[in-house]
Amino acid sequence: MNIPRTGMVAIVIVLAVVLQVAVLNLIAVNGVVPNLALVVVVAASVARGPQFGATVGFCAGLLLDLAPPADHVAGRWALAFVLVAILAGRVRADARRSPIAGLATVAVCSFIATSVFALSGVVLGDHALPAGEMLGVIGIALLWDVAVAPLLLPGLMALFERTRSRELVH
Amino acid sequence: MAKRLHPRISNLKGPSLGRPVTDDDGRTRFGRDRGVSSRTVLGLLVAASLTVITVDAAGGDDSPVGRARTVVGNVIGPIESGTAVAVRPLREAGGYFTRNDDLRADVARLAAQNSQLRSAAEQVSLDRNRLAELDGLTRTANETGYALVAARVVGMGPMQSFSRTVTIDAGSSSGVREDMTVLSNDGLVGRVISATRTTANVLLVLDTDSVVGGRLGSNMEIGFLRGRGVTGDRGRLDLDLVDNSVTPSKGDVVVTWGSQNGVPYVAGIPIGTVESVYSTPRELAKRAVIDPLVDFTSLDVVGVVVPRRTQGDRIVLNGSAKSGSRSGAQAGVRDGADEGEDNR
Numbered sequence: 001m002n003i004p005r006t007g008m009v010a011i012v013i014v015l016a017v018v019l020q021v022a023v024l025n026l027i028a029v030n031g032v033v034p035n036l037a038l039v040v041v042v043a044a045s046v047a048r049g050p051q052f053g054a055t056v057g058f059c060a061g062l063l064l065d066l067a068p069p070a071d072h073v074a075g076r077w078a079l080a081f082v083l084v085a086i087l088a089g090r091v092r093a094d095a096r097r098s099p100i101a102g103l104a105t106v107a108v109c110s111f112i113a114t115s116v117f118a119l120s121g122v123v124l125g126d127h128a129l130p131a132g133e134m135l136g137v138i139g140i141a142l143l144w145d146v147a148v149a150p151l152l153l154p155g156l157m158a159l160f161e162r163t164r165s166r167e168l169v170h
Numbered sequence: 171m172a173k174r175l176h177p178r179i180s181n182l183k184g185p186s187l188g189r190p191v192t193d194d195d196g197r198t199r200f201g202r203d204r205g206v207s208s209r210t211v212l213g214l215l216v217a218a219s220l221t222v223i224t225v226d227a228a229g230g231d232d233s234p235v236g237r238a239r240t241v242v243g244n245v246i247g248p249i250e251s252g253t254a255v256a257v258r259p260l261r262e263a264g265g266y267f268t269r270n271d272d273l274r275a276d277v278a279r280l281a282a283q284n285s286q287l288r289s290a291a292e293q294v295s296l297d298r299n300r301l302a303e304l305d306g307l308t309r310t311a312n313e314t315g316y317a318l319v320a321a322r323v324v325g326m327g328p329m330q331s332f333s334r335t336v337t338i339d340a341g342s343s344s345g346v347r348e349d350m351t352v353l354s355n356d357g358l359v360g361r362v363i364s365a366t367r368t369t370a371n372v373l374l375v376l377d378t379d380s381v382v383g384g385r386l387g388s389n390m391e392i393g394f395l396r397g398r399g400v401t402g403d404r405g406r407l408d409l410d411l412v413d414n415s416v417t418p419s420k421g422d423v424v425v426t427w428g429s430q431n432g433v434p435y436v437a438g439i440p441i442g443t444v445e446s447v448y449s450t451p452r453e454l455a456k457r458a459v460i461d462p463l464v465d466f467t468s469l470d471v472v473g474v475v476v477p478r479r480t481q482g483d484r485i486v487l488n489g490s491a492k493s494g495s496r497s498g499a500q501a502g503v504r505d506g507a508d509e510g511e512d513n514r
Binding site: 004014017018019020021023024025026028030031032033049050054055057058061062063064065066067068069070071072073074075076077078079082083086088095114117118120121124126128129131134137140141163 | 176208211212213214216218219220221222223224225226235238239242243246247250251253254261262272324325326327328329330331332333334335336337363367369371372373377378379398399400467511
């Protein structure tokens with residue numbers, strides 16, 4: 001493990017989670033904000049494959065589960081992010097083909113991640129809302145994630161790729 | 171946008187995810203855990219997530235996850251506070267873009283409101299005097315006046331998490347503890363569910379897990395308020411009255427009923443007004459929909475109700491002083507006040 005590289009990935013994760021919680025509520029729609037951590041996970045998975053993506057996803061999800069003001073059962077976002085990382089890693093060859101394909105990947109991942117989180121809440125009886133409300137939130141979240149993805153995805157993917165090529169030079 | 175892969179590396183790849191081996195896969199594996207199958211790692215990560223969920227769902231307050239939460243809170247909390255302070259001008263910049271027409275409309279509306287309120291105020295001066303007298307008596311009798319620690323909201327949980335919680339920038343170093351009432355100028359906000367040294371998490375009354383004992387202002391009937399979990403314009407609470415025969419009237423104010431020692435809610439804090447009343451054939455009791463007084467989308471400065479004579483690193487506002495002492499702000503300036511709390 002290369003320490004600067006790991007540190008940079010960690011900074012990206014912390015930054016995404018902090019911005020999401022402390023800053024983005026300025027633009028929240030019914031409390032729903034762009035899920036920056038999810039975009040980071042998708043970018044990691046598409047850029048570097050499911051194994052790296054799932055590791056980033058687990059860390060980002062766990063941070064989102066534990067960082068204040070989270071109150072739900074910990075591990076729910078971690079599970080959701082690991083699953084979408086696996087998915088994004090599987091379709092990464094297609095996702096890189098065009099910007100539209102990348103956006104579609106983010107859209108599908110957003111839908112799946114929020115749904116997995118919602119379903120885990122229903123199973124655990126933890127902060128479950130009526131299904132209609134949940135679908136509304138999932139829909140708004142999807143639109144937000146697709147809206148911010150074009151701004152973030154290229155940069156994040158370039159960043160993750162750069163850390164890799166450095167690693168290979170060593 | 172993505173850098174093309176370097177062909178030189180392609181011969182270093184290992185076995186792949188049961189798919190045709192491509193440059194991408196080989197590349198990913200190179201340099202890390204080449205001996206371990208990718209699928210094993212993915213399986214382990216899923217299992218790890220499930221383990222964390224199980225441990226946290228099964229464990230009580232002293233589970234390892236709870237400790238991890240505190241540690242993460244201690245680290246991330248200050249970062250969130252700092253970020254919130256840094257972007258505060260951004261939040262206030264929205265006001266600069268208000269258009270002239272909007273401002274004129276605001277002035278007209280406020281002028282109308284002002285004259286209405288002025289006439290109301292003149293009418294109630296007599297009542298007010300009597301009320302002040304009565305209020306003073308009650309307060310001297312049982313010291314129901316409370317002290318407040320002012321705090322600002324620095325983080326708001328995303329709705330994607332389906333829980334309505336916020337982080338405030340006051341923690342145990344300011345005397346804030348679990349199960350303290352949080353209110354704003356307008357009314358009840360929620361209660362503290364956990365506190366780290368410099369931050370605390372507040373469960374809003376809108377959350378589906380939040381239950382508040384409420385009392386109807388007009389007839390003192392009691393009931394329970396449950397959140398619906400939605401903020402924004404649709405943020406509403408459901409009120410179930412204990413007495414089935416009572417029908418709340420529209421516009422009635424609901425205040426907190428209060429519990430012993432003011433934990434977790436002190437009595438008499440306004441929560442909201444009755445918006446509509448409905449009853450379902452299945453249930454005997456009538457339900458009222460409550461429109462909260464607090465605008466949860468723009469929460470900023472809130473107050474945490476702390477025991478009197480709390481000392482911490484923040485100013486404690488002792489709202490209504492006891493007999494003799496002057497009302498107003500009383501500063502408790504002492505650091506590291508973990509032992510500074512002084513229960514009545």
